Amino acid sequence: MAGIGSSNAGEVRTATGTGVLYVLDTCILVDHLRGYPEAREWLGNAIRQSQALDLACSVITLAELISGLPRTSCQSQEAVENLLSLMKVVPVGEDIAHRAGAYVREWGASHGVGIADALVAATARHLGVPLVTIDKRHFPMDDLEVVVPY
Numbered sequence: 001m002a003g004i005g006s007s008n009a010g011e012v013r014t015a016t017g018t019g020v021l022y023v024l025d026t027c028i029l030v031d032h033l034r035g036y037p038e039a040r041e042w043l044g045n046a047i048r049q050s051q052a053l054d055l056a057c058s059v060i061t062l063a064e065l066i067s068g069l070p071r072t073s074c075q076s077q078e079a080v081e082n083l084l085s086l087m088k089v090v091p092v093g094e095d096i097a098h099r100a101g102a103y104v105r106e107w108g109a110s111h112g113v114g115i116a117d118a119l120v121a122a123t124a125r126h127l128g129v130p131l132v133t134i135d136k137r138h139f140p141m142d143d144l145e146v147v148v149p150y
Contacts, residue, residue, distance in 0.1 A: 019054040020088060022046070022147070023124035025133035026061045030068070033079055038150035047086055055087040058123040060116050062089055096122045103141055111140045 024043075031039030046055055062084060069076045092100075099122035100115065107113040113121075117138045124131035130145040139146050 020056045020127050020129050022055055022130055022132045023090070023120070023127060024055055024057045024061070024087065025120055025131060025135065026057075026064045027134050028132055028149070029057065029061065029065060029083060031134070033065075033083065042149040056090050056123075056127065056129075057084070057087055058120045059089055059091050060119045060123075064116065090123050090127070092119055092123070096126050099125055107140050111137070113138065113140070
Protein backbone atom coordinates (compact mmCIF):
# COMPACT_ATOMS: atom_id res chain seq x y z
CA MET A 1 0.00 0.00 0.00
CA ALA A 2 1.87 3.01 -1.21
CA GLY A 3 1.17 6.48 0.07
CA ILE A 4 1.23 9.51 -2.16
CA GLY A 5 4.53 11.39 -2.07
CA SER A 6 4.88 12.91 1.37
CA SER A 7 7.04 15.76 2.55
CA ASN A 8 9.14 15.57 5.68
CA ALA A 9 6.22 17.05 7.63
CA GLY A 10 4.02 14.12 6.61
CA GLU A 11 1.89 16.22 4.28
CA VAL A 12 0.53 14.78 1.06
CA ARG A 13 1.21 16.65 -2.16
CA THR A 14 -1.75 18.40 -3.72
CA ALA A 15 -3.39 17.15 -6.92
CA THR A 16 -0.69 18.53 -9.19
CA GLY A 17 1.63 15.65 -9.89
CA THR A 18 -0.12 13.01 -7.78
CA GLY A 19 -1.77 11.27 -10.72
CA VAL A 20 -4.80 10.58 -8.52
CA LEU A 21 -8.15 11.08 -10.22
CA TYR A 22 -10.48 9.74 -7.53
CA VAL A 23 -10.57 9.12 -3.79
CA LEU A 24 -12.75 6.11 -2.99
CA ASP A 25 -15.04 6.12 0.02
CA THR A 26 -15.11 3.03 2.22
CA CYS A 27 -18.60 2.02 1.02
CA ILE A 28 -17.33 1.48 -2.54
CA LEU A 29 -14.63 -0.92 -1.34
CA VAL A 30 -16.99 -2.70 1.07
CA ASP A 31 -19.51 -3.25 -1.73
CA HIS A 32 -16.72 -4.63 -3.93
CA LEU A 33 -15.50 -6.99 -1.20
CA ARG A 34 -19.09 -8.17 -0.61
CA GLY A 35 -19.33 -9.04 -4.29
CA TYR A 36 -21.99 -6.51 -5.30
CA PRO A 37 -22.06 -6.62 -9.12
CA GLU A 38 -22.33 -2.84 -9.62
CA ALA A 39 -19.36 -2.18 -7.36
CA ARG A 40 -17.27 -4.95 -8.90
CA GLU A 41 -18.03 -3.70 -12.41
CA TRP A 42 -17.27 -0.05 -11.64
CA LEU A 43 -14.12 -0.75 -9.65
CA GLY A 44 -12.94 -3.39 -12.12
CA ASN A 45 -13.29 -0.89 -14.97
CA ALA A 46 -11.44 1.77 -12.97
CA ILE A 47 -8.61 -0.60 -12.10
CA ARG A 48 -8.28 -1.81 -15.71
CA GLN A 49 -7.84 1.84 -16.73
CA SER A 50 -5.11 2.31 -14.11
CA GLN A 51 -2.56 3.44 -16.67
CA ALA A 52 -4.57 6.65 -16.98
CA LEU A 53 -6.51 6.47 -13.73
CA ASP A 54 -4.94 6.29 -10.30
CA LEU A 55 -7.21 5.52 -7.39
CA ALA A 56 -6.66 6.48 -3.78
CA CYS A 57 -8.34 6.09 -0.44
CA SER A 58 -7.82 7.67 2.94
CA VAL A 59 -5.91 5.86 5.65
CA ILE A 60 -9.25 6.19 7.51
CA THR A 61 -10.77 3.81 4.94
CA LEU A 62 -7.98 1.34 5.68
CA ALA A 63 -8.85 1.51 9.39
CA GLU A 64 -12.58 1.14 8.68
CA LEU A 65 -12.02 -1.91 6.47
CA ILE A 66 -9.70 -3.63 8.93
CA SER A 67 -12.01 -2.88 11.87
CA GLY A 68 -14.92 -4.56 10.08
CA LEU A 69 -13.13 -7.85 9.44
CA PRO A 70 -14.04 -11.01 11.34
CA ARG A 71 -11.39 -11.73 13.95
CA THR A 72 -10.60 -15.20 12.64
CA SER A 73 -10.62 -14.65 8.88
CA CYS A 74 -7.15 -14.40 7.36
CA GLN A 75 -8.78 -14.74 3.93
CA SER A 76 -10.82 -11.55 4.48
CA GLN A 77 -7.77 -9.60 5.60
CA GLU A 78 -5.86 -10.84 2.56
CA ALA A 79 -8.73 -9.68 0.28
CA VAL A 80 -8.62 -6.21 1.86
CA GLU A 81 -4.84 -6.00 1.55
CA ASN A 82 -4.95 -7.16 -2.08
CA LEU A 83 -7.61 -4.58 -2.95
CA LEU A 84 -5.78 -1.73 -1.21
CA SER A 85 -2.52 -2.70 -2.92
CA LEU A 86 -4.13 -1.49 -6.17
CA MET A 87 -4.43 2.10 -4.95
CA LYS A 88 -2.67 4.79 -3.00
CA VAL A 89 -3.46 5.02 0.72
CA VAL A 90 -3.27 8.67 1.74
CA PRO A 91 -2.16 9.56 5.28
CA VAL A 92 -3.83 12.30 7.30
CA GLY A 93 -1.65 15.37 7.62
CA GLU A 94 -2.34 18.70 9.30
CA ASP A 95 -4.09 20.24 6.29
CA ILE A 96 -6.50 17.31 6.00
CA ALA A 97 -7.10 17.29 9.76
CA HIS A 98 -7.86 21.03 9.82
CA ARG A 99 -10.28 20.78 6.90
CA ALA A 100 -11.98 17.72 8.42
CA GLY A 101 -12.46 19.55 11.70
CA ALA A 102 -14.02 22.46 9.82
CA TYR A 103 -16.33 20.04 7.97
CA VAL A 104 -17.57 18.54 11.24
CA ARG A 105 -18.04 22.00 12.73
CA GLU A 106 -19.98 23.15 9.64
CA TRP A 107 -21.96 20.03 8.76
CA GLY A 108 -21.96 17.83 11.89
CA ALA A 109 -25.07 19.12 13.59
CA SER A 110 -27.16 19.74 10.47
CA HIS A 111 -26.17 16.67 8.43
CA GLY A 112 -24.62 14.26 10.93
CA VAL A 113 -21.15 14.41 9.37
CA GLY A 114 -18.80 12.47 11.64
CA ILE A 115 -15.05 12.70 11.86
CA ALA A 116 -14.36 9.60 9.71
CA ASP A 117 -16.43 10.87 6.76
CA ALA A 118 -15.02 14.35 7.24
CA LEU A 119 -11.46 12.99 7.04
CA VAL A 120 -12.27 11.04 3.87
CA ALA A 121 -13.87 14.14 2.32
CA ALA A 122 -10.96 16.34 3.38
CA THR A 123 -8.55 13.88 1.73
CA ALA A 124 -10.34 14.23 -1.62
CA ARG A 125 -10.54 18.00 -1.23
CA HIS A 126 -6.86 18.22 -0.31
CA LEU A 127 -5.91 16.31 -3.44
CA GLY A 128 -8.34 18.37 -5.53
CA VAL A 129 -10.14 15.28 -6.89
CA PRO A 130 -13.69 13.92 -6.70
CA LEU A 131 -14.80 11.58 -3.95
CA VAL A 132 -16.49 8.39 -5.20
CA THR A 133 -19.23 7.19 -2.85
CA ILE A 134 -22.73 5.77 -2.82
CA ASP A 135 -23.49 7.65 0.41
CA LYS A 136 -23.80 11.15 -1.02
CA ARG A 137 -25.84 12.33 1.98
CA HIS A 138 -22.72 11.89 4.16
CA PHE A 139 -20.88 14.46 2.05
CA PRO A 140 -22.88 17.73 1.83
CA MET A 141 -19.73 19.86 1.56
CA ASP A 142 -20.11 22.60 -1.05
CA ASP A 143 -16.40 22.62 -1.91
CA LEU A 144 -16.23 18.91 -2.76
CA GLU A 145 -17.12 17.10 -5.96
CA VAL A 146 -18.95 13.84 -5.22
CA VAL A 147 -19.39 11.06 -7.81
CA VAL A 148 -22.00 8.35 -7.32
CA PRO A 149 -20.90 5.57 -9.70
CA TYR A 150 -23.83 3.16 -9.40
